[in-house]
Amino acid sequence: MAGALGLTWLGTGISVVGAGIALYNRLTVRxxxxxxxxxxxxxxxxxxxxxxxxxxxxxxxxxxxxxxxxxxxxxxxxxxxxxxxxxxxxxxxxxxxxxxxxxxxxxxxxxxxxxxxxxxxxxxxxxxxxxxxxxxxxxxxxxxxxxxxxxxxxxxxxxxxxxxxxxxxxxxxxxxxxxxxxxxxxxxxxxxxxxxxxxxxxxxxxxxxxxxxxxxxxxxxxxxxxxxxxxxxxxxxxxxxxxxxxxxxxxxxxxxxxxYDSATELAAGYTRWLWSAYGGTVAGGATVGTLAALAYWVPPSVALRGHGALRRVGLLGYAAAVTGRLLARCTETGGPLARTDVLAALAHPFSVAAYLALWARSHRARRRGTLRWKGRRVQI
Structure with a gap:
């Protein structure tokens, strides 16, 4: 129990810091x-x-x-x-x-x-x-x-x-x-x-x-x-x-x-370049992926399954993640949010999962030499 609580607090702490930075940017980005x-x-x-x-x-x-x-x-x-x-x-x-x-x-x-x-x-x-x-x-x-x-x-x-x-x-x-x-x-x-x-x-x-x-x-x-x-x-x-x-x-x-005009085009677009993120190394991406899982999967999972203090900490982490996502979107739009923005923010754990899946797909395509975009082979 103590170990699970500590891990949840760590993930929640990352989410809260992220939300704090997102708030700062919402107030200061021109x-x-x-x-x-x-x-x-x-x-x-x-x-x-x-x-x-x-x-x-x-x-x-x-x-x-x-x-x-x-x-x-x-x-x-x-x-x-x-x-x-x-x-x-x-x-x-x-x-x-x-x-x-x-x-x-x-x-x-x-x-x-x-x-x-x-x-x-x-x-x-x-x-x-x-x-x-x-x-x-x-x-x-x-x-x-x-x-x-x-x-x-x-x-x-x-x-x-x-x-x-x-x-x-x-x-x-x-x-x-x-x-x-x-x-x-x-x-x-x-x-x-x-x-x-x-x-x-x-x-x-x-x-x-x-x-x-x-x-x-x-x-x-x-x-x-x-x-x-x-x-x-x-x-x-x-x-x-x-x-x-x-x-x-x-x-x-x-x-x-x-x-992108479709999910298929989106997947192809991200596959083309996402391998280059985090220094282009699997180790760098794996480190980021681990931190993302800790911050954006552990707290909501604990909020659903846990009890007492463990659940409250998980809820705090999930709320911070959703808040950070909404603040970032407000910064991007410069105006009010749409209903789809709120729904997407609530589904933030699934967004992170989709992103990590695209990152893995991009590395796999790079390793196999099958990176392509708009009919051209992507040269590396």
Whole structure:
């Protein structure tokens, strides 16, 4: 009994600390907002797109509706798509003189991921002082680009990463996708981390990145992370190693995305890169998995089966986990929560289980050499 109580207290303690960090971030993480002044400097928005014929036109419409950034231009790269991405982009651009659509017909060179190669191709054509990357599945409010550039300049940063709200269209997505934000919101005080140049405390989301172009080029741009499965995190770390500050802002009020359209696509997407988490080692992942089980499985299990003090401690741990999850989601959305957010938070133990299963699947695919994404073999 004493051993079980001690183990439950340990797991509950981890959950409570996580909830405390999530509360701190909810109160202190900056929310992306419309720029108070017009952005007068030239800005180039780059959109790498592969097999995005269905989603890209909606982003192009959002980009055409941007305001507060009159000297904005847009470069779109159809990266050897197997669908009608190029034609869809041309149609959506509607001869807007600000938009240029490029086409790439070749596979990435050995040692390069498709995303990094596409970003380099786009960046090579940029001459403006600000460079913004946006993924094709992102939706933008009219003030999003001006807000990101304004934040970049106000913070005097080399990189601002506006974190889009992750939208879900299925129960599996609702369980898993909010874990991306929760993974940093419940473990890392962002306001403190953003004042540091420690690479290990950098957070970035490659779906929406705003760079000072000179700083981006000084570290080699995406060529410096050519083989990375998580090029967004690694380019932020590269900048910090070079003494360049990077910052994170929550962008849920102005930007959102649905990364995957189904549970099958979600599983394939996570399998592609999750092996690289925790240093890319099985030992690192196993350590994190053990801590996650201790914090997010033991307390609710004890709350269900235990009695007396043991059950009360388990309930406290479970409540802290749910609270941390909800606070992280509030930080991400910047507004009220939906019913699905609350239900997903209550199912947090199952979310952690799904995440760990995806991590194991990713390592297995890597070991077997079967990692693939959008018809391409993932090179490691």
């Amino acid at each position: 929310q992306l907002a419309a720029s108070p002044v017009e952005v007068t400097e030239p800005v180039t928005v780059c959109v790498p797109a592969r097999d995005e014929a269905a989603r890209l036109p909606r982003l192009i419409a959002d980009l055409r509706a941007q305001r507060g950034v009159p000297r904005m231009s847009v470069l779109i790269l159809d990266d050897a798509s197997g669908d009608d991405t190029f034609a869809a982009a041309i149609d959506a651009a509607a001869e807007d003189p600000r938009i240029t659509v490029l086409r790439n017909e070749t596979a990435p060179a050995p040692g390069w991921t498709g995303k990094a190669a596409a970003c380099v191709r786009l960046a090579d054509a940029v001459v403006t002082p600000v460079l913004v990357f946006v993924d094709a599945d992102v939706r933008l409010a009219p003030d999003a680009i001006a807000g990101a550039v304004g934040e970049l300049r106000r913070r005097r940063a080399a990189l601002v990463s506006p974190w889009p709200m992750q939208r879900a269209g299925s129960p599996v997505e609702a369980l898993v996708q909010p874990l991306l934000c929760w993974s940093w919101a419940a473990t890392l005080p962002i306001a403190v981390a953003d004042r540091s140049l420690r690479p290990s405390t950098a957070v970035a989301c490659g779906q929406f990145l705003a760079f000072d172009t000179a700083a981006y080029r000084a570290v080699g741009g995406h060529a410096s992370v050519a083989a990375s499965a998580t090029e967004d995190l690694d380019i932020a770390r590269t900048l910090r190693r070079a003494g360049q500050p990077t910052v994170l802002v929550a962008a849920g009020r102005l930007a959102s995305t649905r990364m």
